[in-house]
Amino acid sequence: MKDxxxxxxxxxxxxxxxxxxxxxxMAWEAGQVRKxxxxxxLHVGNARVRLYGIDCPEKDxxxxxxxxxxxxxxxxxxxxxxxxDVIDKDHYGRLVAVVRLGKPDGPxxxxxxxxxxxxxxxxxxxxxxxxxxxKETEASARTAKAGLWGQxxxxxxxxxxxxx
Numbered sequence: 001m002k003d004x005x006x007x008x009x010x011x012x013x014x015x016x017x018x019x020x021x022x023x024x025x026m027a028w029e030a031g032q033v034r035k036x037x038x039x040x041x042l043h044v045g046n047a048r049v050r051l052y053g054i055d056c057p058e059k060d061x062x063x064x065x066x067x068x069x070x071x072x073x074x075x076x077x078x079x080x081x082x083x084x085d086v087i088d089k090d091h092y093g094r095l096v097a098v099v100r101l102g103k104p105d106g107p108x109x110x111x112x113x114x115x116x117x118x119x120x121x122x123x124x125x126x127x128x129x130x131x132x133x134x135k136e137t138e139a140s141a142r143t144a145k146a147g148l149w150g151q152x153x154x155x156x157x158x159x160x161x162x163x164x
Contacts, residue, residue, distance in 0.1 A: 029084045030104075033075045039067025039118060041094065042075075044082060048094040051110045052087045053126030053134055054119040055157045060164070063148040067118040074109060078102035082109070087128070098130070114138045117147025120156050 031044035039056025042049045057064040075082070078101035085098040099109040113119035114137040121131070121138040141149055148154045 029086065031082055031084060032080050033082055036068055036072045036075060039064065039071055039113060042071070042082070042099070044084065044095075048092075049084060049099065050090055050092075050094040050096045051113070051119075052096045052098050053122055053128070053131055054110050054113055055122045056113060056119045057148060057154075058157055058160055058164075061155065061157065061160050062151065063118060063154075066147065067113060070113065070116055070118050071109065074101055074107075074112060078106065096125075110134070111137055115141055115146070117141040117144070117149045124158075 031047070033042050033044055035043040037043065037048075038059055040051040040054055042051075056067040059065065059068070081102050083100040083104045083106070084095065085100070086095050087098065088096040090096050100106045101109055101112075110119075111134055114121060114134055119138075121134045123131070123135070126134065141147065
């Protein structure tokens with residue numbers, strides 16, 4: 001019984017290592033963008049990817065097309081190459097990720113959209129330490145009246161979806 005008390009913690013550590021190591025190895029997974037659906041959804045390889053922590057205007061909402069065009073231009077500038085830090089999977093089966101452009105230490109697309117005033121910081125779902133910086137990025141875009149913040153009363157996409 002004493003041997004079991006010593007072996008059990010080591011066994012648990014081994015199991016956790018086997019289960020967690022593949023997840024860690026997936027961080028900053030590279031891929032080619034096949035399609036930009038809208039400002040916050042991409043098709044990378046065979047996966048649909050939702051940008052973590054932000055929400056862009058819907059396609060038929062003011063600045064929805066601008067957000068999509070912005071993302072498309074950034075992807076083209078990066079040669080179609082992105083690196084994904086997968087945070088979660090949503091209820092639609094999409095990977096939810098922080099997306100870096102061109103290289104593992106390239107610009108973060110999620111934050112670039114906020115900086116350009118083409119996305120809201122999605123405080124309901126953005127819970128990592130990075131989200132605090134993104135909150136500041138959105139505040140700066142609002143102050144500068146960048147993108148959609150130049151409108152008198154922009155409607156958040158989650159409110160737009162509820163009405164339409």
